[in-house]
Amino acid sequence: MWDYSEKVKDHFFNPKNAGAVAGANAIGEVGSISCGDALRLTLKVNEATGVIEDAGFQTFGCGSAIASSSVLTEIIKGMTLDDALKVSNQDIANELDGLPPEKMHCSVMGREALQAAVANYRGEEWQDDHEEGALICKCFAIDAVMIEEMVWANKLRTVEDVTNFTKAGGGCAACHEDIEGILERVLKERGETFDPNAAPIEAVVMEKKPLTNLQRIKKIEEVLESLRPQLMADGGDVELVEVVDNTAYVNMTGACSGCQMAAMTIAGIQQRLMEVLGEFIRVIPASQMHKVAVAAGG
C-alpha cells in the first residue's frame, strides 16, 4: 500500500469538516469519476467581509483524496476568499507532510475545488485547463498528456529531448520505454518515424556565460512584455509567476487560459525566450508547478 504520512492517515481516519455546510453560498464540484476521485466543497462566506466562515467537503475517493479534502477545509476556514485563492496544491500537500507522486493529483483536486467554489460564489464560470494522463515518470510525477503536449509543441524527437523539456525520464530511467512509445505515436501522426539514435534537439545548446538568476528574470520579463500586445490582441494575457533555475512558470489568463492553443502559445513563448536569452528555458503553466516541486522534494 502507499507510504502515507501520519498526517495523511490522521486526516483520513479522523476527517475534519466532513459533510455539506448548511446554508452554503459557494459550491465547487470537481474531479473525475472515471479516475475515481471527485470532490464537492461547500463554503459559507460572510458577504460583508469575504471571510470563509465554514467549509465542508464530500469526497468520493481514496485515502489521500479524503485527507487532502479534509486538510483543505482546515486551511481555508477563517481566510478571506482572496487569501484562500493563494493556497496552492503544494501548500495542501505540505500541510499533509507530503503525498506520494501518484497522489499529488489529489491535492490539485483540492485546489481546483476551491477555485471552482470561489468562482461559483462570485457568479463566474470556472474553467479548467487540467487534463491528466497516465503517470509515466514516477520520479518526477510527469504524466502522458504533459509529455505528449511537449512533444507536439516543441517537435521533440528523442527521449533525451523529452527529459530536457519535461524532466520525465531523468531519474531512474525505467519509463524510457513508455516515453519511446509516446514518441513513436506522435511522430507517426506527424508523418515521421521514431529513430532511437537521432541526435537530440541542439538549437538551444549555447555556450555562453550563464546568466545570473536576476538577469534571467529581468530578461524574461522583457520578453513577456514584448509579447504582451500580441496576446492581448487575442484577448489573453500572460503573467510570470516564478522562475526556478531554467524553468519559468507563467499564468495564462483571459482567452489564453484553458484554450486549446495554450500549449502552443506557451511553446511560442518558450521559443522566443530561448532565442533572446540564448539558453535553454522551459515554460510551464503555473498550474503544473506541483509536478516539478515534487521533483525538487525528491
Place this chain on the structure above:
Amino acid sequence: MSDIYLDNNATTKVDPLVVDAMLPFFTEQFGNPSSIHKFADGVAKALKKARQQVQELIGAEHDSEIIFTSCGTESDSTAILSAIKAQPNKKEIITTTVEHPAILSLCEYLEKEGYTIHRLPVDRCGRLNLDAYQKMLSDQVAIVSVMWANNETGTIFPVVEMAEMAHAAGVMFHTDAVQAVGKIPMMLQDTKIDMLSISGHKLHAPKGIGVLYLRRGTRFRPLLRGGHQERGRRAGTENTASIVGLGKACELALEYMEYENIQVKAMRDRLERGIVEQIPHCFITGDLNNRLPNTTDIAFEYIEGEAILMLLNKAGIAASSGSACTSGSLEPSHVMRAMDIPYTAAHGTIRFSFSRYNTMHEVEEVLKVMPGIVATLRKLSPYWDGNGPVANPEQAFQPTYA
C-alpha cells in the same frame, strides 16, 4: 484479535510442511542436481519426485510434461513466445480482455511488433461468448491464451471446451491456470490443452517458482537457452528447494481439494451472504454460478476501494481492491471495465480471497466491521445522502472535467 488474511489470490502463506520439505535443500542437499557426487545425490531424485507431485495434481500424462520456471509470468511468456516462434507464419493471437497483465502486456507488446491480437470481450457477468470465439479461430492464429480462472472475480472460463475448439481448428491452446490449480480438480491428459501455467505462491509454495505444463508433442521453442536443465527447455540451474516445496504443496493441494471446495467455499459463501444482507447498494461481480470456491469480489457503490482497504487494514483485515488508486493508474481494474461495471461501483470493489488457513470465526469478525466501514465512507461521499444514494446520483453530482 490477530490479523485476518483474506488476500490469498495475491499470494498465500507457505505451508509449514512445505517449509520442512525445503529446508534440507539449502544446507545438506545443496548440490547441483547435474553434479556427480554425494552432495547432489538426493537432489535429482527430489526433483523427480516434485515433478510427479505436480503431474498428479494436474493429471498430466507424463512427468516430463512439467517444466519448472521462475514464476507464473515466465510460464505465460514462455508459452506465447514459443508458439509464435515455432510458427513464424501465423501472426494472430486470441486472448480475452480480462487476462492477467502477464498475458495482456505481452500481447500489447506483440501488437506493436505487428501481431494481430483478438481480445474476446466478456458480458456483465464476466462470461465469454463462444460463438464469437469460434469465428476468430483460423489457420492464421498461432495460439489461444485464455485464463482458467480470473484472479479478481474468480470467474471460471470453459477452457476445456475452448481447447477442443482450438484443437479442431489446428490452433495451439494455452491457459493461465495460476488461480485455478489447487482449487479446481484437473485431468489434463483428457483435454486438448497444450500448455498451462502454474505459480507456486498461489498454492502455499514459495514465491519465485512456477511451472509450464507442455503437452508431449507440442512444438516448442525455449525462452532461456543455455544448459540442458529441464531437458533443454528451460536453461538455468534449478531452484531446487523451491521445486521441492512446490511438489509438496501440490501434494497437499490434492489432499485439501475437497476441503477447499466444501469448507473454504462455505466460508466464502457465508461472508458474501452476510455482506449482501447487511449492506445496501453492494453487489457481487463475476459469474456467480461458475466461480472459484475461495473468491468473492464485491462492489460497494458510491465509495472508493483504497479507502475501504485502509479502514479494513486498521481493523486488522487484509483484502484487495480493483480501484484505480491501489494500482496508481487512472482507470479502475480492466476486469471491472470489461464487465462494464459503472465507475461509481468499479472503484469500490473489494476482493476477499480465502485459503484453508481461514476460519469461520474470522468471517464473523469481518461481518462485524464491514457495515460500519462502508457507512463511514458513504457519509463522506457526495453521492450519498443520509440513508441512501442521492436521487439520480449521476445528475445530482456532476464534477467538472471527466
